[in-house]
């Protein structure tokens with residue numbers, strides 16, 4: 001069979017259903033495109049606006065000093081600290097979040113979050129709060145815990161062989 005050119009007009013004009021589908025899809029595209037900037041401004045889910053540069057070794061030594069100063073106990077080899085209101089620190093390191101923070105409900109803390117090695121994901125469970133912990137970056141999250149209980153921190157960024165077991169804890173009194 002010889003190869004022949006297709007008919008000159010081989011398509012059919014769009015039918016009614018196809019036109020409806022295109023209109024619905026286009027409307028939806030425009031809508032979700034507009035929702036993105038809208039949610040960025042009103043969604044209260046943006047990363048913290050306060051952050052500083054800090055070297056991983058410097059942050060590690062700050063966390064160490066903070067831990068020694070306010071240490072009240074230990075759990076599975078991780079120090080428990082009970083700091084007063086103000087600046088508090090937590091570091092992600094392969095493969096643990098440390099120290100364990102014991103906080104008072106209703107008080108305001110400035111939680112400094114960073115990593116002493118690679119990138120980690122800071123995810124507070126059961127709350128749906130997720131932040132990045134980056135080496136070289138000190139993110140300051142102003143928090144006011146209002147519900148007593150135990151909150152678990154899970155690393156949600158693959159960071160190496162022990163990633164699946166990388167947890168931490170915040171206790172609210």
Ligand SMILES: [Cu+2]
Pocket residue numbers: 120121155156157158159160163164166
């Ligand atoms: Cu991880």
